[in-house]
Amino acid sequence: MFIPMRKSSLLILAVSLSFLSCQNEKDNKNEAVVDDLAENPFMEESKLPYFAPDFTKIDNEHFRPAILEGMRQQEEAIKAIVENEEAPTFENTIIALEQSSPLLSRTSRVFFALSGAHTNDEIRDLQQELAPKLSEHSDAMYLNTELFNRIKELYGKMDELNLDSESKRLLDNYHNNFVVAGADLNTEDKETLKKLNSKEASLTTKFGRTVLDAMKDGGIHIENEEELAGLSEAYLRSIKEEDGWYIPLVNTTQQPDLQSLENRETREKLFKASYMRSDGSDYNTNDIIKEIAQLRAEKAALLGFNNYAEWQLQNTMAKNPENVRKFFDSFIAASLEKAEAEAGRIQTKMNASGQEGTLEPWDWNFYAEKVRKAEYDLDENEIKPYFEVETVMEDGVLYAAEKLYGITYKKRTDIPVYHEDVVVYELFEEDGSGLGLFYADYYARPSKRGGAWMSNFVPQSKLDGTKPVIYNVCNITKPADGEPALMTFDNVITMFHEFGHAIHGFFADQQYRSLSGTSVARDFVEFPSQFNENWATHPEIIKNYAKHYETGELIPQELLDKIEAAGSFNQGYSAVENLASSNIDYEWHTIGVDTKIDDANKFEAEALGKYKLDDVNAVKPRYRSSYFSHIFNGGYAAGYYSYLWTDMLNYDAYQWFVENGGLTRENGQRFRDMILSRGNTLDYDEMYKAFRGSEPSIEPMLKARGLK
Numbered sequence: 001m002f003i004p005m006r007k008s009s010l011l012i013l014a015v016s017l018s019f020l021s022c023q024n025e026k027d028n029k030n031e032a033v034v035d036d037l038a039e040n041p042f043m044e045e046s047k048l049p050y051f052a053p054d055f056t057k058i059d060n061e062h063f064r065p066a067i068l069e070g071m072r073q074q075e076e077a078i079k080a081i082v083e084n085e086e087a088p089t090f091e092n093t094i095i096a097l098e099q100s101s102p103l104l105s106r107t108s109r110v111f112f113a114l115s116g117a118h119t120n121d122e123i124r125d126l127q128q129e130l131a132p133k134l135s136e137h138s139d140a141m142y143l144n145t146e147l148f149n150r151i152k153e154l155y156g157k158m159d160e161l162n163l164d165s166e167s168k169r170l171l172d173n174y175h176n177n178f179v180v181a182g183a184d185l186n187t188e189d190k191e192t193l194k195k196l197n198s199k200e201a202s203l204t205t206k207f208g209r210t211v212l213d214a215m216k217d218g219g220i221h222i223e224n225e226e227e228l229a230g231l232s233e234a235y236l237r238s239i240k241e242e243d244g245w246y247i248p249l250v251n252t253t254q255q256p257d258l259q260s261l262e263n264r265e266t267r268e269k270l271f272k273a274s275y276m277r278s279d280g281s282d283y284n285t286n287d288i289i290k291e292i293a294q295l296r297a298e299k300a301a302l303l304g305f306n307n308y309a310e311w312q313l314q315n316t317m318a319k320n321p322e323n324v325r326k327f328f329d330s331f332i333a334a335s336l337e338k339a340e341a342e343a344g345r346i347q348t349k350m351n352a353s354g355q356e357g358t359l360e361p362w363d364w365n366f367y368a369e370k371v372r373k374a375e376y377d378l379d380e381n382e383i384k385p386y387f388e389v390e391t392v393m394e395d396g397v398l399y400a401a402e403k404l405y406g407i408t409y410k411k412r413t414d415i416p417v418y419h420e421d422v423v424v425y426e427l428f429e430e431d432g433s434g435l436g437l438f439y440a441d442y443y444a445r446p447s448k449r450g451g452a453w454m455s456n457f458v459p460q461s462k463l464d465g466t467k468p469v470i471y472n473v474c475n476i477t478k479p480a481d482g483e484p485a486l487m488t489f490d491n492v493i494t495m496f497h498e499f500g501h502a503i504h505g506f507f508a509d510q511q512y513r514s515l516s517g518t519s520v521a522r523d524f525v526e527f528p529s530q531f532n533e534n535w536a537t538h539p540e541i542i543k544n545y546a547k548h549y550e551t552g553e554l555i556p557q558e559l560l561d562k563i564e565a566a567g568s569f570n571q572g573y574s575a576v577e578n579l580a581s582s583n584i585d586y587e588w589h590t591i592g593v594d595t596k597i598d599d600a601n602k603f604e605a606e607a608l609g610k611y612k613l614d615d616v617n618a619v620k621p622r623y624r625s626s627y628f629s630h631i632f633n634g635g636y637a638a639g640y641y642s643y644l645w646t647d648m649l650n651y652d653a654y655q656w657f658v659e660n661g662g663l664t665r666e667n668g669q670r671f672r673d674m675i676l677s678r679g680n681t682l683d684y685d686e687m688y689k690a691f692r693g694s695e696p697s698i699e700p701m702l703k704a705r706g707l708k
Helices: 009-016 028-036 060-083 090-098 102-117 121-142 145-156 165-181 187-217 233-238 264-275 286-302 308-312 321-329 332-352 361-376 380-386 389-405 489-506 522-536 539-545 557-568 571-588 600-609 629-633 642-659 665-676 684-692 699-704
Strands: 220-222 244-247 408-411 423-428 434-443 453-458 469-476
Touching: 060 090, 060 102, 060 121, 060 145, 090 145, 090 165, 102 121, 102 453, 102 469, 121 165, 121 187, 145 165, 187 286, 187 629, 220 264, 264 361, 286 308, 286 600, 286 629, 308 321, 321 571, 321 642, 332 361, 332 571, 361 557, 380 489, 380 557, 389 408, 389 423, 389 434, 389 489, 389 522, 389 539, 389 665, 434 453, 434 489, 453 489, 469 489, 489 522, 522 539, 522 642, 522 665, 539 557, 571 600, 571 629, 571 642, 642 665, 642 684, 642 699, 665 684
Parallel strands: 434 469
Antiparallel strands: 220 244, 408 423, 423 434, 453 469
């Protein structure tokens, strides 16, 4: 996820991009902050390679003064642009905006990286304090009439400015961002919008903080080891506490341990702890959700739209909610049919195993694994010894990148990191020149939110003279001391996915930071990451990294054949749980301004029932509303459909590779040149059609998922 959202990393970028604007508020605290800056490491660019953040010098106390000073400096930069008596030019207006926030950008990127990957109470409190300030800061630019008039004047005579294509795109991007943000509103409506934005920022931050607490405290404590039958000895050692064992939650509804736990009561207890973590607990988010959704509907109406989704989807591939709805409707029925068939097979296996009763959500993964073993003779515990974290990373993920794109790497132990688990690699072009730094942060810990995501410490920009410094974050269970770091095949796919985001960022080749790399629409940003998943199972790649952690022997062809044969297994389940969450997102963000929601749970139930996505009782949404951080705190509001949309692009693009020789250096270079290196410099439809030679087709996705 790109936030992974993915902080999500989307939030990190949204807060720290160069066109964040200024706020007019100047209180005593802001004036006094200058006195605290003499020894602040953020006040100048890092001296480390690629301007990587120097974590040996950064403490929590540095963030607040640097961010406030960054806002003040950008305010001064905006003021200089507005008060410039010369006629607007591309250089004195657009380039000046693009370069108006270096301090704010480098500080906030580190701050929001830590708020997701290694937080603490001080960072969380500061995040809550800064959220409305940053929202007001952004509004002060986007709703600045004098500034917008300069941009509008340039936009109106774009063809006379003799700009290159990327500069035209940048001007168009700024003009569009201002219009979308409300720059054309009258003075009274702008003030109303500022209040709505500030309140929304506070609420989404509060939601994220509450959900993190709910996940951290929502696991289950088990005192009797017999209730944990099925879990490996190594895993039990890693979750052992003084008076028992504690199974922590991950961010999704389904929990990884449900696949292995033999005790049905323990499975039920764990599932319900997950499902109810933010609903009816000490961390109830239902009132927050309702208020966020209604605020967003008010904002959309103020901006002249029927609903928030209409406003949000303006510059995406989908373009409007109607196209998203058509996309969903094209395969809901097939997904439900396949999930129903899977449920029947799993119910039969459950009853045949001696368990009476009806298949429940906490039974699905456990008995699905038995079906998989029976029908495909594939046992997750049998294949895990072949997937050791570092080997998968270096001999799988990075090896695939070398084969496709010619890049190489070396581990850097001299680059400071924010946590001891983080590993840093320097990446190189085929000619040996430096490409950037990559931080791999793969193990779960209490200070990290759930999920997986990618973002930048430093984005690529020729104007700024910077190359990418990128991090991937995952939540793989860390082994006990002395134990091998083994992972599931799902974890393997996640590593390939997140590195797909990373190479999208590394191959950026833009003049301007605002258009660089992953600064693209939600329904395009997941395309490179999902496409990169394909190489995890490619014969040449998997045979290079799937090595037994003890013997070093390659995974037997027999197991590879089983993995391939099981590729479409459980795809009905996967499609329905994703469609369920996507439709929940869609319904929350297509309400009108006059819609009043009294009960969040009732609204969610109706959103599922409307499209029969609750017909298969044992299949629940991948995320319930109450802990759906993607849409209520992660930048994917009205955009969760993008995972399925970009999966369509992924399978269609991979079909091109199949038709044109598969895994070759030439094909990789073409994909890099025509997709990965383009950032937000072209229309997405035109970019894709230029690569593929046609419009994207849904047929390869339906076939791959076994839905056709």
